[in-house]
Amino acid sequence: MTGRHRKLLLSLAVLAFWLGLWFVASKLVGQELLLPSPLQVFRRFLQLCGTQTFWHTVGTSILRVLTGILSATLLGVLLAVLTESSALLKALLSPVMALVKSTPVASFIILALIWLGRGILPAFISGLMVLPVVWASVSAGIAAQDPQLLEMARVYAFSRSRVFRRITLPTVLPYFRSALSSALGLGWKAGIAAEVLTVPQPSIGKMIFESKLYLETTDLFAWTLAVILLSLVIERVLLKLVRRIGGKGGAADA
Amino acid sequence: MLELNDVSVRFGEKTVLSGCSLSVAAGERIALMGPSGCGKTTLLRVALSLQLPSSGTVRTSSKRNAAVFQEPRLLPWRTAAENVNAVLSDSPGTLPEAVRWLERLELREAADLYPAELSGGMQQRVSIARALCCSPDLLVLDEPFKGLDTALHDRVLALVNAALPADTAVLLATHSEEEAKALGCRILRWSEGCFV
Numbered sequence: 001m002t003g004r005h006r007k008l009l010l011s012l013a014v015l016a017f018w019l020g021l022w023f024v025a026s027k028l029v030g031q032e033l034l035l036p037s038p039l040q041v042f043r044r045f046l047q048l049c050g051t052q053t054f055w056h057t058v059g060t061s062i063l064r065v066l067t068g069i070l071s072a073t074l075l076g077v078l079l080a081v082l083t084e085s086s087a088l089l090k091a092l093l094s095p096v097m098a099l100v101k102s103t104p105v106a107s108f109i110i111l112a113l114i115w116l117g118r119g120i121l122p123a124f125i126s127g128l129m130v131l132p133v134v135w136a137s138v139s140a141g142i143a144a145q146d147p148q149l150l151e152m153a154r155v156y157a158f159s160r161s162r163v164f165r166r167i168t169l170p171t172v173l174p175y176f177r178s179a180l181s182s183a184l185g186l187g188w189k190a191g192i193a194a195e196v197l198t199v200p201q202p203s204i205g206k207m208i209f210e211s212k213l214y215l216e217t218t219d220l221f222a223w224t225l226a227v228i229l230l231s232l233v234i235e236r237v238l239l240k241l242v243r244r245i246g247g248k249g250g251a252a253d254a
Numbered sequence: 255m256l257e258l259n260d261v262s263v264r265f266g267e268k269t270v271l272s273g274c275s276l277s278v279a280a281g282e283r284i285a286l287m288g289p290s291g292c293g294k295t296t297l298l299r300v301a302l303s304l305q306l307p308s309s310g311t312v313r314t315s316s317k318r319n320a321a322v323f324q325e326p327r328l329l330p331w332r333t334a335a336e337n338v339n340a341v342l343s344d345s346p347g348t349l350p351e352a353v354r355w356l357e358r359l360e361l362r363e364a365a366d367l368y369p370a371e372l373s374g375g376m377q378q379r380v381s382i383a384r385a386l387c388c389s390p391d392l393l394v395l396d397e398p399f400k401g402l403d404t405a406l407h408d409r410v411l412a413l414v415n416a417a418l419p420a421d422t423a424v425l426l427a428t429h430s431e432e433e434a435k436a437l438g439c440r441i442l443r444w445s446e447g448c449f450v
Contacts, residue, residue: 152327155302155319156341156388166340170331 036218045222053202058226061204062234065126065191069184072127076134077176083135084142097132105129105190109197118198122205126191130183134176141175142168177242184235192227255280255423256301256392261310262447263296270296272447273310280391283424285434288444294427295324297449298394301425316423320390322398326377328369334380335365341388355383358413360406375401379410386417393418395426399433411436 019038026037036044048054083090100108108128112121145167153163195205204223211220256278263271270293278284278301286294299305300312302319320341328337338352353365359379369377378401385393398414399407415437418424426439434441442449 148323148325148327149329151304152321152323154304155321155394157318158340162340162344166329166332170329 033215033217036221040218041221041225044218045225048219048222048226054226057202057204057207058230060202061122061192061195062230064122064195064200064203065188066234068123068126068128068191069130069187071123072130072187073134073180073183075127076131076179077138079131080135080138080142084139090139093135097135100128101132105193106197109194112194113198118200121198122191122194122200122203125194126187129190130187133183133186134179137175137179138172141172144175145171173242177239180242181235181239184238185231188227188231188234255282255314255316256425257311257313258297258300258307259311259313261297261300261307261312263293263300263305264308269447271300271307274448275310276442276449278392278423278425280423281421283426283437283439285426285428285437285439285441286444286449287428287431287434287441288449290429292444293447294444294449295396298396298425298427301392302394314392316391318388318390319392319394320385320388321394322378322381322385322396324396324400326369326374326381328377328380328384330369333366333368334361334372334376337369337380338384338387341384352383352387355387356380358417359383359410375403375406378402382410382414386414389419390422392423392425395424395428397427397429399428399430 022038026032026035026040029035032040079093083093105125109121109125112124112128116124149167150163153167158166192205192208195203196209197205199206199209204227208220208223208227211217211223256276258274258276261271261274261276262269274293274297276284276297286297288294296305298321300307301314302321303312303314328334329340332340334356335349335352338355339346339349342348342352353362356362356365359382361376361379361383364372364376364380369380372380378398382398385395399411402410411433418437424437424439426434426437428434431441
């Protein structure tokens with residue numbers, strides 16, 4: 001058995017253990033309203049997957065949250081480039097990013113609800129969670145460029161674009177990938193949380209809110225399962241995309 | 255080609271070069287010799303405009319510089335051939351030329367390997383190939399043959415000597431008089447903060 005097979009088998013065993021524990025706990029509780037069993041949740045999840053409303057709801061939420069995440073990613077990269085080329089800008093922006101990072105997401109949701117209204121809020125909140133993570137990582141990547149390689153590039157009169165492609169991009173890409181990996185989950189969860197509080201139509205957040213309101217615990221679990229699975233799929237797809245863009249470039253690959 | 259006039263370099267309280275003047279004509283080969291830490295590397299960095307002098311002036315008419323540093327300074331995410339090609343062009347079309355240079359430095363088998371897969375001496379030879387392939391006006395060599403075993407050292411030295419275009423000016427920092435002579439360099443020795 002190869003190492004990969006062993007790893008897969010272990011993962012499946014761990015999953016089976018926790019599902020088993022969940023199943024036993026639900027049997028002990030004995031009330032679907034308090035704790036539905038995994039089978040009930042999966043059955044409901046599959047039922048939801050068979051409806052057009054589910055895909056429309058999921059699609060709209062993904063679009064909403066991804067808009068926020070991608071905008072913030074672009075802004076984070078741009079700000080990192082600017083702050084790494086100006087100490088003053090960095091000094092000005094660092095406390096703002098630290099503040100954004102340490103303020104509870106609920107405070108931002110309520111403030112943004114007052115300032116911005118419901119429509120744009122989930123995208124804004126997702127972006128707000130992603131921005132400091134991307135900014136900090138890309139800044140660290142830019143700062144990590146090897147000064148000896150930059151000197152070599154100066155001696156051989158590399159153009160700006162050649163320095164960017166040959167030195168900056170391969171150095172920053174691993175930082176960017178790791179930022180995206182942690183920021184995606186963060187942004188996705190914050191976006192759904194914002195939807196729960198603002199209940200835009202249609203949205204996963206609204207479905208979760210209504211499941212709670214009407215005590216449909218199985219639905220609540222099924223929608224939560226959808227959020228988790230979507231988080232995994234989105235993360236994989238986007239990271240694969242970044243890897244494809246970066247090719248073999250990247251200090252971590254060397 | 256290169257003219258340093260009354261150049262001094264200070265790092266805080268420490269004066270590394272003091273009132274140094276040096277003139278290098280096209281095709282001229284000069285070796286700087288002196289004890290470790292006397293300022294050979296600093297002078298080379300001034301010549302390459304990597305270090306601003308604290309006082310004095312530097313004038314250069316060199317349009318294309320090349321350098322072999324004490325460290326190979328290779329792009330870790332590029333193969334040996336790609337590292338050499340990086341100074342030739344942006345196109346893979348010049349890759350065969352880069353490989354030919356590696357062959358001349360007995361590195362054909364290393365062309366597709368990444369720097370981390372090469373020994374220190376092999377990395378240094380890639381760095382030499384990179385410096386030679388672009389036919390520079392000014393070639394700066396900072397103890398370039400360190401880390402090569404004796405037989406290879408002599409072969410590489412002879413190769414560098416043969417491959418250097420006649421109009422390329424050379425500034426070599428070395429501890430070895432034989433190296434300087436083998437490259438046909440005029441030797442300047444360190445004396446009281448300068449090379450004379």
